[in-house]
Amino acid sequence: MPINIPEHLPAGELLKEEKIFVMSEGRATSQDIRPLNILILNLMPEKEKTELQLLRLLGNTPLQVNVTFLNTATYESKNVSKNHLDSFYTTFEYVKNRRFDGLIITGAPIEHLAFEDVQYWDELKEIMDWSKSNVTSVLHICWGAQAALYHHFGIDKHDLSKKLSGVFRHTLTDPTVKLTRGFNDIFEAPHSRYTSVSIEEIEQNADLQLLALSEDAGAFIVLSKDEKHIMITGHLEYDACTLGEEYERDLQKGIDIEMPENYFPNNDPTKRPLNTWRSHTHLLFSNWLNYYVYQETPYEWE
């Protein structure tokens, strides 16, 4: 799917180097099909890294996609330049009267904070409520997934004894569900979080369906029964090196952190980690965009 992104977005050049199909605004407007409009609420501190990771995935299916990046108005990010935000991001005030075919709410390194202590929590609740009427399908990642489970379904997160960091094996509960079509019966995915949610609470919630889980990482893919909300508690979008970069960052900060599990070859952090989840990442995003966005979204919103 060619992605239609702002002419000078830094990720654009990197995507072209990776031969990801990037389309200029000019070409995009000459095609007589309606592109999908996808909104990305990027809560991650290293925003450009997350932009590249998500655009790579949105660009890998046959549909044309317009991407709009959203940042929070009620919290000023420290780890991205104001120029970058001013150039490539908007805030909810400027999109709330629009309709979008898809919304991605990313993770954020704030799972130690109670949801109510997150500075932009009220703004995020407003966006999540708005998405119920103005967005066809919402994909929530990691902390974003925990925030959705809490706000929409009343399932709170709980602290883990240590950071869950590594690549873990997962199994499917129902291979016939469209979102995981083509998945292996056993597949790997990265996780990086200090909190988790209860599998039992999810299974007991009539409005939710647990689609994939892991003995080590717990609930992984959760789908709302109305198929509008998808919660992914791990980081399928991560590059091979991302867990290692977080590990190094936390070591530098003096945080008592263990090496990511099942990650560095022979547990040797000097060795380059392999990406053993990339195929399932592309499958998940393609299945989401096709079955839950493109096939469901109205051509014209009434």
Ligand SMILES: CC(=O)SCCNC(=O)CCNC(=O)[C@H](O)C(C)(C)COP(=O)(O)OP(=O)(O)OC[C@H]1O[C@@H](n2cnc3c(N)ncnc32)[C@H](O)[C@@H]1OP(=O)(O)O
């Ligand atoms: C055992 C431990 O202490 S683990 C400590 C590190 N913890 C993690 O990385 C995961 C949990 N995160 C946290 O507990 C909190 O984010 C913090 C405040 C402790 C992390 O703070 P720091 O590591 O000093 O980093 P920093 O203050 O830059 O926050 C990192 C990001 O967290 C987010 N963040 C931090 N505090 C808040 C807040 N109150 N509301 C909303 N977002 C917040 C921001 O996205 C921020 O990056 P940004 O400003 O570029 O957007």
Ligand SMILES: N[C@@H](CCO)C(=O)O
């Ligand atoms: N857990 C990630 C943030 C998003 O989950 C980190 O350690 O930075």
